[in-house]
Amino acid sequence: MDFKRTADVVVIGGGVVGCSVAYNLAKRGCKNVVVLEKSYITSGSTGRCGAGIRAQWGTEMNCKFGIASIEIFEHLEEELGLPIGLHQGGYLVIAYKESEFDQLKKNVALQNSLGIKSKVISADEAKEIVPILNVDGAVGFTFHDRDGHGDPFLTTFAYAEAARRLGVEIFTYTEVKDIIVEGGKVKGVITDRGGISTPVVVNCAGPWSKEVAAMAGISIPTYSERHEALITEPVNRISEPMLISFTGNFYIQQRPHGSFIMGYGPEEHEETHRVNSTWVFLEEMARKLSNLLPPTRDLRVVRQWAGSYNMTPDAQPIVGGVEEIEGYYMAVGFSGHGFMFSPITGVLMSQLVLSEELDLPIDMLSYKRFERGELIVEPAVV
Amino acid sequence: MEKFTDDDVIVCRCEDVTLGQIREVIRRGYTDPEEIKRITRAGMGPCQGKTCRDIIIREVARITGKRIDEIPVPTYRPPSKPIKVGLLAEESD
Numbered sequence: 001m002d003f004k005r006t007a008d009v010v011v012i013g014g015g016v017v018g019c020s021v022a023y024n025l026a027k028r029g030c031k032n033v034v035v036l037e038k039s040y041i042t043s044g045s046t047g048r049c050g051a052g053i054r055a056q057w058g059t060e061m062n063c064k065f066g067i068a069s070i071e072i073f074e075h076l077e078e079e080l081g082l083p084i085g086l087h088q089g090g091y092l093v094i095a096y097k098e099s100e101f102d103q104l105k106k107n108v109a110l111q112n113s114l115g116i117k118s119k120v121i122s123a124d125e126a127k128e129i130v131p132i133l134n135v136d137g138a139v140g141f142t143f144h145d146r147d148g149h150g151d152p153f154l155t156t157f158a159y160a161e162a163a164r165r166l167g168v169e170i171f172t173y174t175e176v177k178d179i180i181v182e183g184g185k186v187k188g189v190i191t192d193r194g195g196i197s198t199p200v201v202v203n204c205a206g207p208w209s210k211e212v213a214a215m216a217g218i219s220i221p222t223y224s225e226r227h228e229a230l231i232t233e234p235v236n237r238i239s240e241p242m243l244i245s246f247t248g249n250f251y252i253q254q255r256p257h258g259s260f261i262m263g264y265g266p267e268e269h270e271e272t273h274r275v276n277s278t279w280v281f282l283e284e285m286a287r288k289l290s291n292l293l294p295p296t297r298d299l300r301v302v303r304q305w306a307g308s309y310n311m312t313p314d315a316q317p318i319v320g321g322v323e324e325i326e327g328y329y330m331a332v333g334f335s336g337h338g339f340m341f342s343p344i345t346g347v348l349m350s351q352l353v354l355s356e357e358l359d360l361p362i363d364m365l366s367y368k369r370f371e372r373g374e375l376i377v378e379p380a381v382v
Numbered sequence: 383m384e385k386f387t388d389d390d391v392i393v394c395r396c397e398d399v400t401l402g403q404i405r406e407v408i409r410r411g412y413t414d415p416e417e418i419k420r421i422t423r424a425g426m427g428p429c430q431g432k433t434c435r436d437i438i439i440r441e442v443a444r445i446t447g448k449r450i451d452e453i454p455v456p457t458y459r460p461p462s463k464p465i466k467v468g469l470l471a472e473e474s475d
Contacts, residue, residue, distance in 0.1 A: 040414045040416045041417055043416065047420060153421060154421065157417070157421050161411075172414065231426075232467070233464060257423070277459065277460050282465075283470050283471070286467045286470030286471040287470075287471045289467055289471075290471040297466065297468030297471065298466060298467070299466070299467050300428065300465060300466050301461060301467060302427065302428050302430070302464050303426070303430060303459045303461075
């Protein structure tokens with residue numbers, strides 16, 4: 001494939017957010033969209049993520065992004081014409097502290113007010129949903145049946161293939177080195193394969209959001225944090241929902257394929273691009289899993305890996321344009337939730353770039369909120 | 383009797399992926415073994431690609447005309463052999 005010299009829009013990043021943005025731009029009639037990916041498709045945060053999809057959030061903005069994305073996920077296979085591995089077995093949220101349970105009850109009230117049919121359930125009801133669940137120490141549970149998980153690889157490839165069918169060109173192993181801005185307007189990008197003239201750049205660079213923002217002279221307070229995960233051998237279905245706890249600090253799910261995927265958040269929150277695995281994680285995760293679902297003691301761990309959460313100070317994403325530069329947009333800092341928010345993010349970003357009416361107001365997600373001190377802190381993050 | 387072709391050969395025995403499936407995704411444009419692994423699951427089972435990885439790289443080389451040493455090789459991840467959860471959990475007690 002010949003390299004491009006001009007484009008109407010350049011999307012930086014071949015993860016699920018970048019591919020969703022590119023697809024939605026092309027779907028709305030935007031011609032000459034180019035995606036630049038420095039490695040392979042899904043090589044950043046997307047392909048290393050925990051695969052969860054939920055609307056059970058503690059802020060209005062995240063609830064709206066969550067439920068809007070679930071509504072798109074539910075019809076995405078038809079829309080894109082390819083499988084995405086969606087499994088809606090719900091999210092079962094487990095509280096181990098009274099204060100945490102109080103927060104979860106507030107979250108459910110907020111969710112219900114936004115049309116999300118989540119509910120507080122008893123230990124007996126939780127055991128009905130997952131008969132092998134050990135509820136010792138748990139003080140309360142919430143559940144939402146439309147939450148679940150999907151396949152981040154298949155979803156991204158589906159977006160990418162559908163985008164290509166609509167004329168989007170995707171260049172892998174092509175690294176952006178600089179962004180050209182003149183007179184307050186985007187003029188183009190410089191890559192290791194040459195330059196591309198373009199009036200619009202969308203930063204969807206995931207772990208490298210800050211570096212790509214800096215290329216345009218924009219400073220954003222995002223940083224990457226290493227989160228580890230592991231997968232077991234596949235077995236018959238024994239756990240339908242995603243199991244998650246904020247104080248228990250874990251998420252555990254069984255994929256349709258039969259494998260369990262799980263992870264927990266790091267104790268140290270150092271800024272790093274490292275994605276190596278640790279023995280400590282393997283042991284600690286195994287302890288959490290075998291305590292929560294005792295029959296899994298006989299399951300074998302097949303593989304462990306790590307990926308980046310690209311964090312913001314309030315764990316909500318930055319989605320929007322920038323005041324200083326015409327034609328520069330960002331969909332970054334998803335703080336571990338880029339996959340689950342990618343469907344609505346692609347829609348909103350394409351509407352923004354094409355100056356169409358937005359499905360949801362996103363002013364609150366401006367990167368300027370950090371300077372202004374208008375943080376909207378999300379309490380429900382693992 | 384139906385004719386058996388090499389498309390029916392299982393290249394990834396952990397995840398039941400055939401050579402025909404590998405060829406199909408290569409034809410769809412997935413010529414990077416990293417992407418082939420992620421779209422077909424070949425190499426994601428208990429042996430983590432000890433059999434299929436080389437076969438897939440060879441197939442990509444044959445179809446694309448690239449040299450084997452030009453093709454990126456997916457990472458082997460720990461643990462090198464599957465370990466029971468119970469054993470790991472006891473270690474940390």
